[in-house]
Amino acid sequence: MEKTVKVSVIMLAYNIENYIEIAIKGVLSQKTDYPVELIIGEDRSTDRTYEICKRYQEKYPELITVIRHEKNLGYQRNYMETYKHCRGEYVAVCDGDDYWFDRRKLQRATDFLDTHSQFAICFHRVVNYYEEDGSKSLSNGHQRKITTISDLAESNYITNSSSVFRRCYYPEMPEWFAKFTSCDYALHLLNAQHGNIYYFGKPMAVYRKHSKGIWSETGMDRRLDIALTTREFLLDYFKDRRTDVYNGLRQAHANICLNLIRYYISSGQPQRIEEAEQRLLKYQPQWTLNDVKRQETLRPRQAGKRIKAQIGKMLTWGRETVSRYIPLPRVNTEI
CATH class of the missing domain: 3.90.550.10 (Spore Coat Polysaccharide Biosynthesis Protein SpsA; Chain A)
Incomplete structure (x- = not known):
């Protein structure tokens, strides 16, 4: 059998x-x-x-x-x-x-x-x-x-x-x-x-x-847009089902939106900025446009945070350098 x-x-x-x-x-x-x-x-x-x-x-x-x-x-x-x-x-x-x-x-x-x-x-x-x-x-x-x-x-x-x-x-x-x-x-x-x-x-x-991967072939703005679109469908799905899930998705959506707006600011795309702001406000109705604009500008890091970030970069560089000499795990081909 x-x-x-x-x-x-x-x-x-x-x-x-x-x-x-x-x-x-x-x-x-x-x-x-x-x-x-x-x-x-x-x-x-x-x-x-x-x-x-x-x-x-x-x-x-x-x-x-x-x-x-x-x-x-x-x-x-x-x-x-x-x-x-x-x-x-x-x-x-x-x-x-x-x-x-x-x-x-x-x-x-x-x-x-x-x-x-x-x-x-x-x-x-x-x-x-x-x-x-x-x-x-x-x-x-x-x-x-x-x-x-x-x-x-x-x-x-x-x-x-x-x-x-x-x-x-x-x-x-x-x-x-x-x-x-x-x-x-x-x-x-x-x-x-x-x-x-x-x-x-x-x-x-x-x-x-790698360069042939789905995400690798997609620009940063497109990746953020995909992440937002996914969460917007899920927000609609969970809105009347799970308040905790809805709120978690809403916060994630806002953070992604803000990152997308910052990308458009750095690349000089004013029309796209306005579209992303309205997209954010749809799921954050308690915010005003001024609230959004205040959060769009990244706050300068305090000295302690800048030092910590610099140390983190050095550690990451060290890890990346050492890791190049460590071979990838192998698949046992004795099938």
């Missing part, structure tokens, strides 16, 4: 021929006492990405399914269409330009979720790898072990390729997810309505930051 798939792994792939193979190997190398499936959403790449995915599907047909769309759908639609093919009790995400190097990552996550029904999501620390200069860092400094949806509303601290969550809450992603790019953050927030979030401090994956 065929065993039921316990974990479905989503992997999105588009023009990442230099990265996709190690991502696939990281999933295949997982040691679990249950079946796993890998669903690859291949979004009509123009390089060798599909060829590589197809080769692995033919080699491991019982484990890998490659979904190739008839046309390029973009990140959010690709995510949604790939998600529809998941059969597992749990869903894990590994973006095609990241990879897992800990062979027991999935087993650790499901062992925890199996025995802690009050948790909806778990995630873990990752190694951030900055390809441009070869430096590395660890994510989630000072991260608390247990957090809630209220914490997640204030900021997104979950690296996508580290997350594992229960599929039962949303067997299919809501159609309104197609309207914005950061559907992963929105899905985590929806899932977190049903339980707490657990953090493993052990690094188990590499998160690449």
Whole structure:
């Protein structure tokens, strides 16, 4: 009798021929006492990405399914269409330009979720790898072990390729997810309505930051706009459902708006400044335009804060320099 798939792994792939193979190997190398499936959403790449995915599907047909769309759908639609093919009790995400190097990552996550029904999501620390200069860092400094949806509303601290969550809450992603790019953050927030979030401090994956990444190819103003759009949909969703979540999202929205306004000020775009101000005031009706303008101007740092910031920069430079000589974790390729 065929065993039921316990974990479905989503992997999105588009023009990442230099990265996709190690991502696939990281999933295949997982040691679990249950079946796993890998669903690859291949979004009509123009390089060798599909060829590589197809080769692995033919080699491991019982484990890998490659979904190739008839046309390029973009990140959010690709995510949604790939998600529809998941059969597992749990869903894990590994973006095609990241990879897992800990062979027991999935087993650790499901062992925890199996025995802690009050948790909806778990995630873990990752190694951030900055390809441009070869430096590395660890994510989630000072991260608390247990957090809630209220914490997640204030900021997104979950690296996508580290997350594992229960599929039962949303067997299919809501159609309104197609309207914005950061559907992963929105899905985590929806899932977190049903339980707490657990953090493993052990690094188990590499998160690449490179020029071909979605965020890397997007300008600062566009990135901030995407973050705002995502939160505006979520604000409308949670307004009459969770006051604490709504307030957390509202504060995050205001901070992002102010950063966007400061960007427009520095780049000399007065019309954009006015648009962003009105966008902010929509969700902060207790503020006046003068309140907004007062906060737009960054206050000069006090001497003590400037010294602290300077020391922080020196420490960061030292970490970056040393990290270039530390090799990246490897995937055990003995599959």
